[in-house]
Amino acid sequence: MFDKFKKSELFILVIVLVLIFTSEYYYVILNNHERAIFIGLWPPTIVGLLIFFNLKLKK
Template identity: 75%
Template structure:
């Protein structure tokens, strides 16, 4: 799912030339990865 969001962001940036929306969408994958790491660490304690 995270890979799909990155490709959607690239689509908005390159094809549709909507740079603001592409940056907004592109910020979600690192946020999701960070939350997944946090919850996995919390679960393993």
């Protein structure tokens, strides 16, 4: 299943998962909502850039 992904893509996806869990930690455990929202906005941005660059490389 993971053989279709490049190592760099898997690395980026792991970073995205870490950022999501970090955001949840700040929101639920530390009760720091502003920092949690700031951190939580990065994963969709990173995934969007990953999709954009993959589409550009395929053309």
